[in-house]
Amino acid sequence: MHIKDLATAPGQQLLAELPAYDSAQVFSLHDQLRKRGFDSDLISAALTQSRLRARATEKFGDSAAQMLFTAAGLEQATRASIATAHADFLHQHGAQKLLDFGCGIGADARSFAAAGISVTAIEKDGEAAAAARHNLAAFPTARVIEADANDLDLAALGADTIWIDPARRAAGKRIKNPAHWQPSLEHAIALAQRYPLSGIKVAPGIDYALLPASAHVQWISETRALAEAVIWMGADIKPGRSALVITPDRRYSYQADGENPRHPAEMLEPAPLAEFIYEPDPAIIRAGAIASLAKAQQLRPVSAQIAYLTGADPIFSPFLSGFRIQEVLKPRPKIVQAALRSHGIGRVEIKKRGTALVPEEYRRQLHLDSSLPGSATLISTPLAGKPHILLCSRLQK
Structure with a gap:
């Protein structure tokens, strides 16, 4: 059976009758539908389509329930x-x-x-x-x-x-x-x-x-x-x-600055770490617009070739995620663990640029105490050529 068969009246009827996709129920559902007289190949095609529709909701919202997909087509859609x-x-x-x-x-x-x-x-x-x-x-x-x-x-x-x-x-x-x-x-x-x-x-x-x-x-x-x-x-x-x-x-x-998309992105000289650190949106980074945005917002990179920016003032922009720096720490897990406990922090998100730190491995090494109520962001980045951990809180309007 093929997608064109699912587009027919029987195929559409079968798709309309399927419950929300549940991998644990696929075999029993297939048997139930077979007993009701549906063609076995059509059932298999419909169940595959149900699985793809469930995945497609992330891209297409409610419209996914009325669309048809191929696995490769959904991947690139x-x-x-x-x-x-x-x-x-x-x-x-x-x-x-x-x-x-x-x-x-x-x-x-x-x-x-x-x-x-x-x-x-x-x-x-x-x-x-x-x-x-x-x-x-x-x-x-x-x-x-x-x-x-x-x-x-x-x-x-x-x-x-x-x-x-x-x-x-x-x-x-x-x-x-x-x-x-x-x-x-x-x-x-x-x-x-x-x-x-x-x-x-x-x-x-x-x-x-x-x-x-x-x-x-x-x-x-x-x-x-x-x-x-x-x-x-x-x-x-x-x-x-x-x-x-x-x-x-x-x-x-x-x-971004410039009229030739082939030209390299402008690089700015780094500056000493200030009270706030900012992460540009990834579209800003890839468009080579960091320098333009940094100059417009009076920010500078924390280190050469690193897409973190620092500044003295809080900034709320759709192009930046902002963080207030609470502590600058050496990256040794025991040092960071002690700082987290002193601040009552039991949950962290970990970000990194320009260091060898592996976030999930590092998280395990911190032995976080989930009973502590606070949360924070840890940013791993080089400062003056050496890796550091910045203990931060997200800026919230």
């Missing part, structure tokens, strides 16, 4: 909040007819269509194409073509915008070399340059040297987790780099 940001960007820049080159299960295409953009989604994998067709069925301006986009006359499809999300996984493993993506980054850039407006979703760790000098490259985080980067190209798109920080309430954009 863009989160709904980020896909909406993509769609808004393209809509604001005039996209009307978009070609989704390798749409997967149609996650981005759904948001493009919801934004009023006419979408032609192309996917060569039959299962993923069937999922995309189901997931886009509610949008009359969206269609799915099951084909290898490389074999099509793309110009004949009449799009003014192209979106490319290269396949970056094979056999369950991440493909790190952009030359081995499908399509390769070089091919994707060449395709994108044929259109008035384009976007290419790429891995957030992409080397600046691989970026087109004329592009605007945006790094995107959601709830402090780095998700992806997008290479945007178009006549009215200003070249450079930026960060898009998505919170549960809204989006925040920060423009």
Whole structure:
């Protein structure tokens, strides 16, 4: 049985009747459904889909319960909040007819269509194409073509915008070399340059040297987790780099200095530790915007090549997580353990940059007393070339 079978009336009926996924109940549920007359292969496909839907809730919320997924397609699918940001960007820049080159299960295409953009989604994998067709069925301006986009006359499809999300996984493993993506980054850039407006979703760790000098490259985080980067190209798109920080309430954009995304990020000289320490959002870090943000907020790095900033004043910013420093300690567990107990702290989060400390191993060495009511953040970082532990409390508005 395949996804197209789940899209049929019997398949949809079966999916609708399934309880919330519970791995411990899979075999007994299969037997119950078999006794009710459902086909065994269809039951197996539906139970697999139920498991994928449970996982997909993190990315798609309540919409996951009505969507169909492949395991690989779900892994690479863009989160709904980020896909909406993509769609808004393209809509604001005039996209009307978009070609989704390798749409997967149609996650981005759904948001493009919801934004009023006419979408032609192309996917060569039959299962993923069937999922995309189901997931886009509610949008009359969206269609799915099951084909290898490389074999099509793309110009004949009449799009003014192209979106490319290269396949970056094979056999369950991440493909790190952009030359081995499908399509390769070089091919994707060449395709994108044929259109008035384009976007290419790429891995957030992409080397600046691989970026087109004329592009605007945006790094995107959601709830402090780095998700992806997008290479945007178009006549009215200003070249450079930026960060898009998505919170549960809204989006925040920060423009890095410079107009060439290939240029290295500016580095600032470190300064002595002050009363507060700040961790930039990971999208700020990858966009090379630390120096610009630090200068704007009168902050300096705590150490060379380390993405922790220090300053004398409390700052509340969507681009920074802030901490008040209570003590500066040598990293020996017994010293830190004594300090935690003296402050009545029984729970800690551990952060690190630029040191060999392994947070979970270090946590075990601290022998935390869970009966103590306090909590704190431990930050492991070099100061003046030597590792230290900063005992901190999070800044709260």
